[in-house]
Amino acid sequence: MAPILHAAAPAATATDLNSLWLMVAAALVLLMTPGVAFFYGGMVKAKSVISMMMMSFGAIALVAVLFVLYGYSMAFSQGSSWAIPGIVGNPFASFALIPQLTSGADGAPDLNALAFAGFQATFAIITVALISGAIADRAKFGAWMVFAGVWVTLVYFPVAAWVFNLGDDGGWIQGFGVNDFAGGTAVHINAGAAGLALAIVLGRRVGFAKGMVKPHNVPLTLLGASLLWFGWFGFNAGSEAAVDGVAALAWINTLAAPAAATLGWLIVEKLKDGKATSIGAASGAVSGLVAITPACNILTPFWGMVLGIITGAVCALAVDLKWRLGFDDSLDVVGIHFVGGWIGTLFIGLFGTGRGLFFGFGPASLGQQFVGAAAVTVFSFFSAALLGWIIQKTIGFRVTSEDEVAGVDNTVHGEEGYLLDDREDASAIRV
Template sequence: MEGLNSGDTAWILTCAAFVMLMTPGLALFYAGQAGAKSVLNMMMMVFSALGVVGVLWILYGYSMVFGPDIGLGLLGNPASYFGLTAILENDEASELVPTLAIVGFQAMFAILTTALIAGAAASRMKFGAWILFSALWATLVYFPVAHWVFDLDQGWIATSLGALDFAGGTAVHINAGVAALVLCIIMGKRRNWPREAARPHNLTMVMLGAGLLWFGWFGFNAGSAGAADWAAGFAFTNTVAATAAAILGWLLYERIRYGKATSLGAASGIVAGLVAITPAAAAISPIGALIVGGIAGVLSAWAVGLKYKLGYDDSFDVVGVHLVAGLWGTVAIGFFGTAVAPDATDGLFYGGGVTQLGIQVLAALATIVYCAVVTTIIVLVVKATLGLRVDDDEELAGIDEGQHAETGYEFSGLRGGSGLSTATAPTTGSAPSEAPTATKEG
C-alpha cells in the first residue's frame, strides 16, 4: 500500500495486543476481589465481553463509531462498513496505517469499556442477563459516545465542542462508571451487604491484575497517538508519572485515615492513576501528570466510601475509581493543559483562561446524562425480560456453581473445614471492615 509506514503499523498492532491483555488483567483484578465461590462468574463476565462486543464491533460497531456521520456528529452509519467489507475493498482511511489495524486497536477499547461495568454487579447478576445487557449497552451507549469522542473529523464532542480526550476519559471511564452506578442501583444490594464484611479471596491475584492493567495501559494511551512518534512518547511518560503518584496518594490517604497502607489500596491506586491520565496523557506536562495522578489517588480513595453513605452496592468500586477519576482527569485538562504538550492547549493555570475548562465540563456532563438515561432504559428492559438477579439461595451458596456448574477451587478434598472458603478468605490487615478503602467481595 502506497504511503504505508511499517513502523507505525507495527506500533499500532503491538498496542492493540497490549490493550487486549488489559481484559484478562481486569478479570484477575476483579476476580481476586470476589469471593472464592464467585471467582469464575466474575472472570466469565469480563471474558464474555471479548466475545459479545468483538462480534458486534466487526458487524456494525466500527461503522457506528467511524463510519460516515448520519448527522450532527452523533452517530456513524452502521451500514457503511457493515462486516468491514467496504474497508477490504478500499482501505484508505489512513495514510500511514492500514484501516484494519485501527479497527483492531479500537475493538479492544470497546471490549474493555463494556467489561469494566461487570465489577459493579459481582455475585448477584444472571449471566444471561449480563450478556444481553452488554450487547445492548455497547450498541446503544458505547458506540455512539465513542463516535462523539474518537471520530476526530465528525464526532460532535471532538469537533463542534472542541473537548480534549486523548484516550477515553469520557467514552471509556465516565461512560462505564455511570453505567455501573445505574446497574447496581436498579439491581440492588448483595444479600447482607453492608452488614457483613466482605473480603477479597486472593489479593495476589488482584495485584497481578493491576500490574497487567498498567502494562496494557501503555498501549491504551501511547497507542492513541496513532503513530510511533513524539506524542506516543509523551503519553507513555505521563502514564508512568500519574500512576506512580496515584499509588502514593491512595496509600497516604489510607495511612492517615485508617492507620495502614494496604496492597488492595496500592492496586486500586494504580487503576485510579491510569484512569485519570487517560484523557490528559497528551495535554499536560509530566509535572502536571504527577499532580493529577496524586489527586486522583486521594480523591478515589475517598470516593469509594461514598457507597456506604449513599447506600449503593458497587461491588468493586467502578464508580469510585472509573467515574470519579475519569471525571477528574477530563476536567483537569482545563486546569493543567499546556501548549507545550502535543494537544497544544493552555489551561487555566497556564494562562489559558476558563474556556477549555468549561468545554471539558460540558463534555463530561453530556456523557453522564446520555449514559445515565440510556443505561437506565437498557437495565429496565433486561429486568423485565430475563430478570437481573439470581435467586437468594444461589447467591448465598455461590454463583459459580449455580450459573456455570463449576467451581474455581476444589473444596471437596479439603478436610475439617480448614480449607479455602468465602468465610476464611485472606484479610489485608487494612482498614476496619465498616469503612474499607476498597470494596471487598465475599
C-alpha cells in the first residue's frame, strides 16, 4: 500500500517565534496576579485573607472581559481609529477583537495581534490588583469591583495608550521621549497614585498605629513574592515582543536588580530595627522589580544592580512615611510601587545607556522622565480620589467599623480563611 503523503507544514518564521514568546510571557504575567493575592493575603490579618485575595481574583475576571471588549481598542488604536489622537482610542474600533480575528494571512486570525492583545490584557489586570493593597481590611468587594471597572476604563486604558502605543502614531508620553519599557509609569506609578488616593478617601483602619497588624501567614507572602519574581521575567523580557538581545538584557536585569534590592532593604532593616526579616526580603525583591521595570532595556546589569540596592534601601525607609504623614496605606503600595516606580523612571535620565545625565547627555532625558511620571501621578491620583469619593458617598466603599473588627471575610463573603475542625479545641490554635 502506498504511503499517505501530507503537505509539509510551513516553516515557523521569526514573527511566529516572537508571537509564541509573547503568549508564554503573557501566561507568566497573568500568574503574577495570583502572586499578588498570595503576597498581600499573607500580610493581612487572618480574618481578611479571603477579602484580600478576592480583590485580585475579581480584577482578573472583570478587567479581562473589559479589555477584550473595548480596552484594547482604547489603548492601541492607530490612525483614524483614535478618538483623541495620542490620548485615547475609539473603544469600538476593535470591539471584542473582531478585526483581529480576520486580519491575518488569508483572512485567518492575526497571530501577532492577538498575542499582543493577550499580553497587554495581563498588564491591565495586575495594575488594578496592585491598588487593592492600599485599602486592605476595610473595603467592600462590590464597591471595589465598581471602582476597578470604572478606573481601568477611564484611567488605565488611556494611560496605556500614552505609554505603550508605539510608533509615529503612538501615545503622547511615548512620543515625548519617555523611556518606560515595561510599565514604571503606566503600571506602578499609576497604581501607587490610585492606591494613595483611595487610602485617603477610605480613611484609617480601626486602631491605626505602627505594629497594629502583623502578617498572619509569612510563608504565604513569600510564596506570593516568588510567583511575582517568576512572572516578572515575562513582564519585562516579554515587553520587547521579540526574542532578541534586548529581551535578554531585560531578563538579566530582572534577575540582578531585585536581588540587589533585597540586600539593600535587609541592610537598612537591620540597621534601623536590629533584625533582617523575611517580609523585608520579599518586599525588597518586589521594590527592585518595580524599579527595574521601566529601565530594564536601557541599563547595563551593573547599573541595574546599583538601581536595585538604592531602591531597596529607599523603599525600606519610605514605607514608614504612612505613620508620619497619617495615611493608611495598608500594605505599602505607595512605599513600594509608587516610590519604586518613580526611582526607576528617574534613574533612566541619570544612568540610562545613550541618554543618562552622568554619561554626558545633558538633563533633557531626566526632564522627559520627570514629566511622564508626574503626568501619570496627577491624572491617576485625582481620578481615583474623585471616583472613590463618589462610590463612598453613594453605595459606600468602606465597611462599618463593627464589620472591620469582626473580620471582612465573614461579613462580606460569608467565609473563613482558616476553618477549624469542630473536634479541635479552637482556643488552642492561633491563626
